[in-house]
Amino acid sequence: VAARVEAMLRCRDVTFHAYYCVQLFDSIGFELYAKDLQEVKGPYGLGIYCTLDLQRAQDMGKTVLLAEFKANTAERGVPGISDLLFSSSGENWRERGYAGVVYSPTELCIRVECIRVLYRREWPGAISWPALKRIVDAMQDPPLALDSDFAQSDTAWAKAMERLKSYGDSQVSNTKEQLGPAWQTHSDSAGGPSCAIS
Numbered sequence: 001v002a003a004r005v006e007a008m009l010r011c012r013d014v015t016f017h018a019y020y021c022v023q024l025f026d027s028i029g030f031e032l033y034a035k036d037l038q039e040v041k042g043p044y045g046l047g048i049y050c051t052l053d054l055q056r057a058q059d060m061g062k063t064v065l066l067a068e069f070k071a072n073t074a075e076r077g078v079p080g081i082s083d084l085l086f087s088s089s090g091e092n093w094r095e096r097g098y099a100g101v102v103y104s105p106t107e108l109c110i111r112v113e114c115i116r117v118l119y120r121r122e123w124p125g126a127i128s129w130p131a132l133k134r135i136v137d138a139m140q141d142p143p144l145a146l147d148s149d150f151a152q153s154d155t156a157w158a159k160a161m162e163r164l165k166s167y168g169d170s171q172v173s174n175t176k177e178q179l180g181p182a183w184q185t186h187s188d189s190a191g192g193p194s195c196a197i198s
Contacts, residue, residue: 011071017171018050019057031131034115044090047109052176066168068117071099143167
């Protein structure tokens, strides 16, 4: 029997990124809202199941979304939730007040209210500058700025989509570099004290 691994990660004001896979109709646009997501009951409880592994996300055969999230939800009107639980069992993480559970180096389950920004990784559909502006404006550290001087052409749209996708992949990779080693440290020590990322 494997040892139960459990530790807490204090996240303060850290922004994380992950892939979320879901079956979407083509009629649903580029911009999506976390409030429209339905948490699912999975092996680690109710939540939004995400991955930090692009290949795994693509292999699911669903639409791959990029999600920007913060474990600290106080600014969104949900006080008291600011930590991620590292746990091989994931038992009662919601009831214990955690924002999410990291249950392997690349897999996690989070509360829907932690998601700040959600958009399609790839979008071959119609151009929607207003939707792109809302997404960019909501991001913690957007990869581009859309102001009144920004040329809104088909070419500019294609470049913006590629930049957004590249940025999202890079940010997920950064999250993986933060959470993966932290998971491994706690896995190797079979628990231990909490740690902080600031």
